[in-house]
Amino acid sequence: MQENSMDGALVQRFFDRDEDVLADVEARYGSYLFTVANNILQNVEESEECVNDTYFSAWQKIPPYRPPVLLTFLAKITRGYAIDRWRQRKSLKRGGGDYVLPLDELADVIADSEKITDTVELNELAATISKFLAGERSVVRQVFVCRYFYCDTIGDIARMFGRSEGGIKTMLHRTRIKLKEELVKEGWFYED
Numbered sequence: 001m002q003e004n005s006m007d008g009a010l011v012q013r014f015f016d017r018d019e020d021v022l023a024d025v026e027a028r029y030g031s032y033l034f035t036v037a038n039n040i041l042q043n044v045e046e047s048e049e050c051v052n053d054t055y056f057s058a059w060q061k062i063p064p065y066r067p068p069v070l071l072t073f074l075a076k077i078t079r080g081y082a083i084d085r086w087r088q089r090k091s092l093k094r095g096g097g098d099y100v101l102p103l104d105e106l107a108d109v110i111a112d113s114e115k116i117t118d119t120v121e122l123n124e125l126a127a128t129i130s131k132f133l134a135g136e137r138s139v140v141r142q143v144f145v146c147r148y149f150y151c152d153t154i155g156d157i158a159r160m161f162g163r164s165e166g167g168i169k170t171m172l173h174r175t176r177i178k179l180k181e182e183l184v185k186e187g188w189f190y191e192d
Helices: 005-015 021-041 044-061 070-093 097-107 113-134 138-148 154-161 165-185
Strands: none
Touching: 005 021, 005 070, 021 044, 021 070, 044 070, 113 138, 113 165, 138 154, 138 165, 154 165
């Protein structure tokens, strides 16, 4: 994806430290970012908080980072916050939320070598999935990302692409099968 001129102007305003840029980003992308968060959380208040956290995070990261596509950058941040909240909520429901805070406090001080290995492996797995998707048709890639990155519903995806829900389900099912075959071939998983 290439940056459009409106995004380039917004990013430049971040670099210029123009505080009004946040209101313009909210007007342009706020409803989409809310949808990304709410698809994961299914909670209006928490989703709004994730979007607000996204604006703050973007303000901190730009500069020095200059995102090539502002919406993708913002959506990735929003998705991360929403997944963190979802995990925290899930952990608290199990009664396991009390130990999360101390580990978070230690995370900046020490790095667990096992966690580093996991991060490297996750990056390699992500690269394998990206390579697989690059070989698929554009519509397949887009549907896959809408479903598994942005957590859009089947109905929403069908409307976006002008297809039936059954057609989207079939496309995703076939893509998952092909992806599993690729991951088995690359040694990530073993067939039973």
